[in-house]
Amino acid sequence: MTSTNRHPTQAGFLEVRDLTVSFPTATGRVDVVSHLDLDLEPGGALGIVGESGSGKSLTSLAIMGLLPDKATRSGTVRLDGEDLTAMPESRLRRVRGDRVAMIFQDPLSSLNPYYTVGAQIEEAYRSHRRGVTRRQAHRVAVEAMERVHIKDAAHRIDHYPHQFSGGMRQRVMIAMALTTEPELLIADEPTTALDVTVQAQILALLQEIRRDTGTALVLITHDLAVVSEITDHIVVMRAGECVERGPVESIFSDPKHPYTQALLDAVPRIDDEIGALRSLTTTGGRP
Amino acid sequence: MPRYLVGRLAGMAGVLLLVCLFTYAVFFLLSxxxxxxxxxxxxxxxxxxxxxxxxxxxxxxxxxxxxxxxxxxxxxxxxxxxxxxxxxxxxLGYSFQSSQSVTDMIWQRLPVSATVAVGAAVLWLLVGVVSGLIGAVKNGTWVDRVMTGLTLGGLSIPNYVLALVLQFVLVVQLQWLPFPQAVPFGEDPGRWFLNFVMPWIVLAVGYAAAYTRLTRANVIDTLQENFLRTARAKGLAPHLVWRRHALRPALTPVVTVFGMDFAGLLGGALITETVFGLNGVGKMAADSIAKNDQPVIMGVTLLAAFFVVIGNVVVDVVYTVIDPRVRVAA
Known part of the structure; x- marks a missing residue:
């Protein structure tokens, strides 16, 4: 364990302590997330960055209690003081999608192709609000779609996911997450499958939602440019471990860990010489 | 939608015409x-x-x-x-051997074939889909492995062997079923039903095994889908995740295969009908081949092709109802 792990950046709302996720392999159990601590204050925004395979997405699934059956999890995940890892599944279901909502990388495959987007947004709302009528849920869904700037929402609500563009689908996913006014939004690579201009729009939308609703945000990405725009703290993960953490500015201006330096070097800059390809810096340690 | 349907029906008419031409040419040249x-x-x-x-x-x-x-x-x-x-x-032609028009001959025997096909279809759909679901839920456990073994058996055992074994066990040894004897439905519905039990089972076993595997594989695939993760992340209870999000995509391919299989069977279940002496289209085809009664063979071939083509169109139309992606494209 590195010393950085023992210095939580913030305190309070979301407290992840000593989170370890492991999978069985032919040669014994392998930790894909090991001894991770995360802290987030209410309304804060935390970026988790790292390359693919660094355990970012599994961290988010572990927080939600949605790990694959084969995975084992240890450590604690406290939301407002309540330990989600100790909760019975039935109570955890009331947290999922209500207090903590999640959006995923690939919005097309994350939406069920057989139902209208309206039905899927309404389902998210109705499963957490007992006794609401179909009409109320419909109204909430239209409002949520308007909130994420889907034009002509009242009409578009009856369309199917494949009738939307990539960016619009991600907006639908975000609308679905917003219906219950969650305190925490976990966005797992929300812009990775989208093209650059659409990425910027979705990030702007996430920022706007944070500002308007005060939702806390955990943003998982491999793209440092993305976290620099909307989060205030960063956790850099590598091979399941946190290698560096701190406020965005200090990490960008003065990266301590060679891996973070390498990641920052890998970000293309506009003033780069054309054709002068830099090779990726290799860093030591476990891949 | 109506335009889509008209297009499909026109296409179907074209295919049927080609099937007629091809079949006619084959019999013209070869017989x-x-x-x-x-x-x-x-x-x-x-x-x-x-x-x-x-x-x-x-x-x-x-x-x-x-x-x-x-x-x-x-x-x-x-x-x-x-x-x-x-x-x-x-x-459809005239059988000079039987002094009857082929259409009349088929018409007389079609109800038997349809009864065999419908009963077997109900049986194999129930057994196949339910055991496929069980196999998917119990994926990797001993239950799953036993079922995989059983489906292998079901797929490999020939109809006529199974028919003989069933007759020996159910009729001769256990005497659970009466000796098969043709009884019209109106005369004794109970006896009529019992007569069809064995043909239904024999015909259904192979299909049920295939459908078990198909359903199991589809459900396991669907459970890996990202939208199921979304459904769980919404906080839906497991039964709702299954019912609303997993079953429909998982069972859609079954509809396609079922349409084809069932349509094919309406043209007669040759072996099953022959083994049980059921006077259906399949047995008539077998008899006609033995007697080289060419117009009848051709008539049955055309009938079978006709059902398969119709089945195809029905599946396509059903698809526009169950899969919105097809509906909108249509």
């Missing part, structure tokens, strides 16, 4: 001279020539094919004068 068969044993070359002329067999292929199509649409008369035989529309 022995029908005139010889009509003529019988004490036959002279002059007599054969005369029959040939009477039946129009001396005319060119296209003329004969057009007469055949005409017969399908508005009926036709074979021969002339006192020996002329009527074949009412839709005329």
């Amino acid at each position: 022995p001279d029908p005139a010889v068969q009509v003529c019988g044993k004490s036959c002279t070359p002059e007599r054969i020539d005369q029959i040939r002329m009477n039946l129009g067999l001396d005319r060119p292929f296209w003329t004969q094919f057009l007469s055949f199509l005409g017969g399908l649409v508005s009926g036709r008369t074979y021969g002339e004068g006192a020996n002329a035989v009527e074949c009412a529309a839709p005329c």
Whole structure:
């Protein structure tokens, strides 16, 4: 364990302590997330960055209690003081999608192709609000779609996911997450499958939602440019471990860990010489 | 949607026409001279020539094919004068061996084949889909492995072997079923039902095994889908995740296969009907092949093709209902 792990950046709302996720392999159990601590204050925004395979997405699934059956999890995940890892599944279901909502990388495959987007947004709302009528849920869904700037929402609500563009689908996913006014939004690579201009729009939308609703945000990405725009703290993960953490500015201006330096070097800059390809810096340690 | 349907129906008509042409050509080129068969044993070359002329067999292929199509649409008369035989529309040909129009022969036997097909289909759908779901839920456990073994058995055992084993066990040894005897439905519905139990089982076993595997594989695939993760992340209870999000995509491919399989069976379950002595289209086909009764063989072939083509269109139309992606494209 590195010393950085023992210095939580913030305190309070979301407290992840000593989170370890492991999978069985032919040669014994392998930790894909090991001894991770995360802290987030209410309304804060935390970026988790790292390359693919660094355990970012599994961290988010572990927080939600949605790990694959084969995975084992240890450590604690406290939301407002309540330990989600100790909760019975039935109570955890009331947290999922209500207090903590999640959006995923690939919005097309994350939406069920057989139902209208309206039905899927309404389902998210109705499963957490007992006794609401179909009409109320419909109204909430239209409002949520308007909130994420889907034009002509009242009409578009009856369309199917494949009738939307990539960016619009991600907006639908975000609308679905917003219906219950969650305190925490976990966005797992929300812009990775989208093209650059659409990425910027979705990030702007996430920022706007944070500002308007005060939702806390955990943003998982491999793209440092993305976290620099909307989060205030960063956790850099590598091979399941946190290698560096701190406020965005200090990490960008003065990266301590060679891996973070390498990641920052890998970000293309506009003033780069054309054709002068830099090779990726290799860093030591476990891949 | 109506435009889509019209397009599909037009396409279907075209395919059916091609099927007719192809089937007619095959039998025209390959089968022995029908005139010889009509003529019988004490036959002279002059007599054969005369029959040939009477039946129009001396005319060119296209003329004969057009007469055949005409017969399908508005009926036709074979021969002339006192020996002329009527074949009412839709005329699929005339069996001189049975002195009956092929359409009538099929019409008499189709209810038996349909009964066999419908009963077996209900059975294999129930067994196949339910055990496929169980296999998917218990994926990797001993239950799953036992079921995989059983489906392998179900797929490999030949119909006629299973039929004999069932008859021996259920009728002779355990005496749970009466000895099969043709009883009309109106006379004794209970007995009628019992008669069909064994054919249904025999026919359903292979299909049930295949459907178990198909359903199991589809459900396991669907459970990996990202939208199921979304459903869980919404906080839906497991039964809702299954019912609303997993089953429909998982079972859609079953609909396709079922449409084809069932349509194919309406053209007669040859082996099952023959083994159980059920007087259906399949047994008629087998008998006709043995007797080389060419018009009947061709009629049954066309009927089977007809059902398969219709089945295809029905599946396509059903798809537009169950899969919105197809609906909108349509």
